[in-house]
Amino acid sequence: xxxxxxxxxxxxxxxxxxxxxxLTFARSDGxxxxxxxxxxxxxxxEHEGKMLRRSYSIASIPEAEVEDGSISVxxxxxxGGRATGRLFAMEPGDTxxxxxxxxxxxxxxxxxxxxxxxxxxxxxxxxxxxxPELERRVDLEDFQVELFLGVRKPEELLYGxxxxxxxxxxxxxxxxxxxxxxxxxxxxxxxxxxxVQDLLDTVEPDPKRDVVYLCGNPEMIDVAAGKLKExxxxxxxxxxxxYVSSN
Ligand SMILES: Cc1cc2nc3c(=O)[nH]c(=O)nc-3n(C[C@H](O)[C@H](O)[C@H](O)COP(=O)(O)OP(=O)(O)OC[C@H]3O[C@@H](n4cnc5c(N)ncnc54)[C@H](O)[C@@H]3O)c2cc1C
Numbered sequence: 001x002x003x004x005x006x007x008x009x010x011x012x013x014x015x016x017x018x019x020x021x022x023l024t025f026a027r028s029d030g031x032x033x034x035x036x037x038x039x040x041x042x043x044x045x046e047h048e049g050k051m052l053r054r055s056y057s058i059a060s061i062p063e064a065e066v067e068d069g070s071i072s073v074x075x076x077x078x079x080g081g082r083a084t085g086r087l088f089a090m091e092p093g094d095t096x097x098x099x100x101x102x103x104x105x106x107x108x109x110x111x112x113x114x115x116x117x118x119x120x121x122x123x124x125x126x127x128x129x130x131x132p133e134l135e136r137r138v139d140l141e142d143f144q145v146e147l148f149l150g151v152r153k154p155e156e157l158l159y160g161x162x163x164x165x166x167x168x169x170x171x172x173x174x175x176x177x178x179x180x181x182x183x184x185x186x187x188x189x190x191x192x193x194x195x196v197q198d199l200l201d202t203v204e205p206d207p208k209r210d211v212v213y214l215c216g217n218p219e220m221i222d223v224a225a226g227k228l229k230e231x232x233x234x235x236x237x238x239x240x241x242x243y244v245s246s247n
Contacts, residue, residue, distance in 0.1 A: 005044065006031070008098045010090050011070055017156045020122060021088055022059065024072045028095060032069030037062060037129035038106035040241075041071065044097040047082045054083040054245055057215070058101060059125035059159070062132060071101075074122045074158060083245075105215065105241040107133055114144040116205060116212045118196050118224060121158065123216020123243060124149045128159050131166055138172035145173045146203045150196035150220065154184040164190065176202075197224040207232040211239070218242040 008025035016022045027033055033041075040057045056073035078084045090096070107130055115134070117127045127134075127147055137143040147167075151157055157177050167175040167190065177191045178199045184191060192199050197220050205212070205228060212228055214221045225238050 003099050005097050005099050007095050008041075008043075010092050010094050010096075012092055013090065016074060017151075017158050019077045019156065020074050020158055021077070022072050022074045023087060023090065024060075024070050025096075025098075026068065026070040030069075033071050033101070035062075035071065035101035035129075036106045037133060038126040038241075039101035039103040040105075040126075041073070041098050041100035042102065043083065043087075044099070045083055045086055047086075050247070052083050052245075052247060055100075055102075057103075057105075057122070057125040057129075057241070059122075059128050061128060061162070074125050076122050103241070105213070105239060106130075107137075110143075110211055112137075112142040114146065114206075114210045116200065116203065116210050117145060117147040118150075118200060118212065118214050118220075119148070120150040120196060120216035120220050121156070123241070124158055124163075126215055126241065127213070128162055131162065134173065135166060135170060138170045143172065146176065147174065148176045148178055148196045148200055150178040150180060150199075150216075152181045153179055154182070154191075164188075174203075196220060197227065200224060200227075205231060205233070207234065207237070211237045213239045213241075215241040216243050218244050 007028040009028045011024045013023045035058050040055045042055045045052045058071045059074045060072045075087045163175040167173050175190050178196045183193050214224050221240050
């Protein structure tokens with residue numbers, strides 16, 4: 001079946017960290033954009049006679065933010081980036097072609113377990129979209145969540161306040177902010193210095209009870225997945241979304 005393109009119109013945009021722009025889109029035809037938390041949309045943009053296809057995970061929290069059928073994505077600034085250059089220059093009312101939502105990086109009907117959700121940078125956006133379902137699972141179904149977000153410095157902690165506020169409300173949900181370069185002056189108990197793939201060891205990953213999600217930087221994913229496999233994790237319990245582009 002042919003994939004149907006549609007047009008997205010930019011509703012609003014804001015910088016959410018010094019290097020990340022959040023863009024909120026709605027379909028120009030007024031149809032809602034239904035998605036499963038964890039999925040992404042692919043934007044089609046012409047650049048020097050070539051069609052670029054760039055995917056962006058949906059960052060919006062369903063129920064809280066998506067009453068009007070809109071979606072938000074969070075885009076990291078890339079020096080010389082072709083698509084990101086366009087996305088950072090877009091003004092409300094501008095349009096872009098899109099397809100989707102796609103992707104299987106979603107929560108499944110798992111038996112109660114401990115989720116280790118690991119991300120670098122904008123790779124955390126799928127977990128933001130999953131928050132209402134994660135809250136439901138930790139409250140009602142005996143799940144646990146350990147969410148690790150890796151960034152370079154405190155001001156880059158994308159949506160950190162959302163994860164921290166969920167962690168404060170639910171005993172079974174822990175947030176770990178991991179800074180590769182510098183800690184804040186007075187770090188909170190959830191803030192650590194180091195790389196996510198190393199700090200993950202602090203919760204003692206256990207192949208018998210943990211299901212791991214890895215999203216963002218491909219190198220982080222390869223290193224973390226390698227370590228987990230060595231520790232005895234079955235491949236099916238390591239779910240991955242690598243932020244790489246094909247052209
Ligand atoms: C399923 C999926 C979901 C994704 N979701 C997101 C998302 O939510 N937010 C997001 O920002 N990106 C996301 N990405 C990555 C995104 O699709 C683009 O690859 C990215 O925005 C760069 O596109 P560009 O055209 O600007 O860069 P290009 O013009 O393709 O690249 C320019 C140069 O920058 C390098 N480069 C490319 N990406 C990066 C990077 N992230 N950091 C440093 N250097 C880079 C390239 O190697 C190249 O040298 C996702 C990718 C996939 C596959």
